[in-house]
Amino acid sequence: MTAIRLLLVDDDPLVRAGLSLMMGGADDIEIVGEASDGSEVPELVDRTRPDVVLMDIRMPSIDGITATARLRARKDAPEVVVLTTFHADEQVLRALRAGAAGFVLKDTPPAQIVDAVRRVAAGDPVLSPTVTRQLMSHAAGAEPDTRQVTARTRTDALNPRERDVAVAVGRGLANAEIAAELYMSVATVKAHVSRILTKLDLNNRVQIALLAHDAGLLDG
Structure with missing residues (x-):
């Protein structure tokens, strides 16, 4: 089975290290690159050809929403899962409208983050109807x-x-x-x-x- 190619994007090196550690333990996931800002994403995607990008929303130069929108507008774009601190966040809704296939909280148990990457790579959104309604009501x-x-x-x-x-x-x-x-x-x-x-x-x-x-x- 071909491993899922994963790109990590977060401005916090400790978060990237933690994600790299948890993802590196999955036999079917290969981390092909890391970025600290949305501005680095296009070149890295061209070079590493990831299947999935795990994208932080808040970054100093180009945020995850802008980076997601630009990425998803490309031909043969990888899927994007956004990382966030708060689930009922207007920024999350904006990222989903920009083309993200779902989101995970940064304090989500490692096994669930790994599962989210697998599901998105398989074409399944990581978003339940209940969460959608919560987002809509909170961030209209x-x-x-x-x-x-x-x-x-x-x-x-x-x-x-x-x-x-x-x-x-x-x-x-x-x-x-x-x-x-x-x-x-x-x-x-x-x-x-x-x-x-x-x-x-x-x-x-x-x-x-x-x-x-x-x-x-x-x-x-």
Whole structure:
């Protein structure tokens, strides 16, 4: 089995050392590089080709949100998991909107951080619907009405079946669960998810869930 290539980005050398120690103990994870600021990320990604980037949010020059947005806009971008101190943080929500596939707290048990990297590398978001709702209620946008109108306009581009799948993704269902609920094959669900991502110019399932929430599709 090919090891998951991991890039660590944090401005605290002690945090990087701790992450390196815990990740280095996993047989299926290879640490290919470390960075102390978001400004170092593009060159390191080009050189090391990571599958996953574990990214601190708060850094002195270029923060993790900006670095994530720039990284996820690239072709064949690696997945990003953001590191944070507080789970109900507006910065976390901004990072997810920028394209992060999830987040972990810095005091999360090592085994759970390792599991998060594995899950994201496999294409699964590290974010539960409950946490999404907590984030939304704690860190609502400054212009929620405008955001809702914009989100509804974007989701209007979906056909009824795609909308059903988007809602199911927003509820945190896995592909197999969506397939069972909507009476379609897993392959068909995957095809719908791919079309939704392309049609709405999104880059992962977390962004589908956030857009569905913003549009009010998860209400009721």
